[in-house]
Amino acid sequence: MRCSRFGAAALAAFAALPAQHAAAADDTVQTIALTVFLLAGIAIIGVFVWVARTTAAPRDADIAAAYRLRRVLFLSAMALVVIVLGFTLPRSPYASNGATDRLVYATALQFAFVYSSEPVTSREDLGKVETITDLEVPAGSTVEFRVTSLDVNHNFAIYDEAGVLVAQVQAMPGYVNRLRVKIDEPGRYTVLCLEYCGLAHHVMSSAFIVTAPADTSRG
Amino acid sequence: MQRLDRNTLYWMGVTLVVFPILVLLGLLMRAVQAEAATGLQALFYPAMTLHGLGMAGLWFVASLAAANRVLMRYIEPSAAVNRVALLGTLVGVVLLIAATLIGGFAPGWYFLYPLPLHGTWPTWSTIAFLVALAVLGVAWLLWSLDLLRAIAKKYTLRHALAWHYIGGASEPVVPPAIVISTVSLIVCVACLVAAVLVLLGFLGDFVLGAPADALLMKNLTFFFGHVLVNLSLYLAVAVVYDVLPEYAGRPWKTNKIVAISWNCVLVIVLFAYAHHLYMDFVQPVSLHYIGQIASYSSAIPAAVVTIFGALLLVYHSRMRWNLTSLFMYLGLIGWAIGGVGAVIDSTIAVNFKLHNTLWVPAHFHTYMLLGLVPMVLGYFYHACQEAAPQQESAGLHRLLFWLFALGSAGFLLMFYFSGADSVPRRFALYPELIESGSSLALIGLISASVALLGFLIYLWETGRRWVKALAG
């Protein structure tokens, strides 16, 4: 179980994540999230258990001291919020307008994904636009997926071979979401739909291949 | 002995009967996901829809009923309106059960537009659902407005929102339950208005064939859903503010800080919903950032004022530990821990990896199942024991407390582990790629059954008193 691997080193790794996420095959963010959560959870339980135990020896509380402590807690909480915001907001995955090596239109519909080099805006387009059946992209290149939907809300989530969620974006009818990814690790990537879209939601999937640098010359 | 009014008794009865049935649907889902009940797979999505809508609605009315009873110490809500809300709720529930279990209506609990109109379920089930939504919306709106009316009869808005405390005065005394309820009811009206707009969007498409804007509908839907769930929690917290002091033997009063914090909540809760749309990259980026900032900010008043205040109340107090105080204390722990899970997921960079994985049900089940639910159940026991006192068995209370707490914790941990393992939420069956999903589901199933056992003992304890109170 990958989830049982946590480490403080993970925090350092997060700092090293480039702002425009390199979608490498790792679960660093997930590991940090779980580690922080478990540590905070244990701390909260610890404090509550400790306070509950003090009721075995009733006495008057020192309200002035408590309010001083609350002040310290408030200021530290504010500081923590500001620091974490400053650190995480710039790491948001929203598309920038940098250079793109490959543009792929990904259109979702109940219950499939269709890839093409031209936009698909209606069901009629499906017959006209040439679709890509075996999508391949070279490792290390920046690919921009233009994701939309022809019916209900779907989602476009890229999983690596180890089953780790690498990147995702929603697929909404009437809108085009731009998901830019740079995948360094060659292999077969599975695309799942992470927005509930009907009874076959869990079998809606697709895949693409990230080719090793050596065979990027292949046509 | 303190008499319990009929309406409150009925709301309690509904909660105590409906809750275990909805839990069974939850167990069914985990069983299907664990591949232990593959024959029932077709039931998964209707069960998910009914479980989610049922639980969100049930615990909203349960906390409102609990808060209503607490407020009756200070104000006079109308019993007739309360009864209308009860009847409306029952009609809504019957329609929902028919739509989902008979009709197979299954767009998930937040019925994201336009999915309800694009399903394999029959049209009548969609209609039944939309009617249920309208009936519930009207019934709850009436109830909320009546409570606001009753508050307004005794307090001015300035006093009910404790603005005079912020100004430095401490008279007239306004109990925290009034302040928190006023805040909650105001956002409740806002949230029900959003629900009406969503309903109109659906009707425009369904009846007139004019499609609504999917992004606008999603914003409205999550504004509604997010606010509804949060205000249910605040109402439960209002009850804790009122009742826990009786057990701690100390007062817990409104003061300047409490006033400021709940007024901040009133504003912040209206913006935090935006964290549900982080993965809609077309949404203006400023709204995403507002979502993260509001989500982070909402943790400060909760943690530094309410949770800290509760701990201070209990610290070295002459606490009387019984089922009520244990459950309320547990509820505060669950609220705090679920809040941490929520704040982590409200970080955009993290949400990119956790959005719509099982981390999402993990955190909201934490502050519901281990937060709101024990707070309200603690209150229900308190009210029944007051109305029909019986000898309390400390041993039995401890036993059921631990069964419920540990069983729920195990169930929740499996959701968190799954989320961190990239297991999607709302998958009836997991693809081979995500191997850990089904084994974690099995442990979740077993743990949740233990929690249910704890609840059944609770039901025996509270139910006996409830029956006596009803007869008496």
Ligand code: HEM
């Ligand atoms: C022991 C008790 C419970 C069990 C076993 C349980 C189980 C589940 C399961 C298995 C799911 C589906 C998860 C997924 O794959 O997406 C779910 C969803 C949900 N549950 Fe619970 N649950 C319990 C208690 C509660 C409570 C107390 C609430 C209170 C609000 C609640 C509200 C919801 C909601 C809103 C959903 C989402 C439904 C949807 O995605 O459409 N549950 N629950």
Ligand SMILES: [Cu+2]
């Ligand atoms: Cu889909």
Ligand SMILES: [Cu+2]
């Ligand atoms: Cu889907």
